[in-house]
Amino acid sequence: MNTEASEKLRARAARHAALADPTRLRIVDLLTLGDFSPTELQDELGMSSNLLSHHLRALEEAGLATRHRSEADKRRSYLRLAAGALEGLVPGVEHSAGSVLFVCTRNSARSQLAAALWRQVSDIPSASAGTHPADRIARGAIETARRHGLDLPDRPPSGLDLPALEDGLVVTVCDNAHEELAGRGDVHWSVPDPLRLGTAQAFDAAFEDLAQRISGLVPRVLAKY
Incomplete structure (x- = not known):
C-alpha cells in the first residue's frame, strides 16, 4: 500500500472510531442539519459541559467538525460539519x-x-x-x-x-x-x-x-x- 493510500485509510479509520460512540454519532446527525453552539448541543443532548467538550474535541480531532466564533456574540462559538466530513466513510472507487x-x-x-x-x-x-x-x-x-x-x-x-x-x-x-x-x-x-x-x-x-x-x-x- 502506498503512503497516500495508507494515510487516507488511517483518516477513515479515525473518523469511524470517532463515530463509534453513540453520542458523537448523534452530534454529527444534528450537524448535518445545521450549526449548533455547545450550549445548544448541551441542551439537546442533556449532558454536562465537560462531557460534551470531550466529545466535541474527539470530533474535531477526527476532522468531522469545526467551530467558529459568532459574528453577533463573540463569546459564543458554533460547531459545523467539516467540509467533506462524511466522504470516504464508505468505500470509494476501486x-x-x-x-x-x-x-x-x-x-x-x-x-x-x-x-x-x-x-x-x-x-x-x-x-x-x-x-x-x-x-x-x-x-x-x-x-x-x-x-x-x-x-x-x-x-x-x-x-x-x-x-x-x-x-x-x-x-x-x-x-x-x-x-x-x-x-x-x-x-x-x-x-x-x-x-x-x-x-x-x-x-x-x-x-x-x-x-x-x-x-x-x-x-x-x-x-x-
Whole structure:
C-alpha cells in the first residue's frame, strides 16, 4: 500500500472510531442539519459541559467538525460539519474498467440477469458468459426479468472466452465458476442458484440479490477509455 493510500485509510479509520460512540454519532446527525453552539448541543443532548467538550474535541480531532466564533456574540462559538466530513466513510472507487463480464456456470440465469441489470444503471458495457453454457436461457430467468420490467436479450448462452478475463472487470456470480476459475475473476458474488429450486421465489431472490450488489458496485467502477 502506498503512503497516500495508507494515510487516507488511517483518516477513515479515525473518523469511524470517532463515530463509534453513540453520542458523537448523534452530534454529527444534528450537524448535518445545521450549526449548533455547545450550549445548544448541551441542551439537546442533556449532558454536562465537560462531557460534551470531550466529545466535541474527539470530533474535531477526527476532522468531522469545526467551530467558529459568532459574528453577533463573540463569546459564543458554533460547531459545523467539516467540509467533506462524511466522504470516504464508505468505500470509494476501486476499479477502472472498459467492460464488465458476469460469469456463472451455465450462463442461463444469474449472469444473464446481472449483465442486463448492469446495462440499466451504467454506461460501461456489460456481457455474460458461462464456464459450461446451457442450450438456452432458463425460463425462470426470462419470467423474472419480465416481472421486474428488465430487458433480457433473447440470445443463447455464451461460452467463456478466456482472453476476455484479461480485458475487463470479471464478476463471478456463482461459486462453481469462481472456484473453477481459481481466483482469476476480480469480484465474486456467492449468489444461490435459483435453478436448484426452480421457483419464482428463488429467481426473484437471485434477481434482488444481484440488483442490490450491482447498485453497490456501480459507484466504485470508473469507465476506462
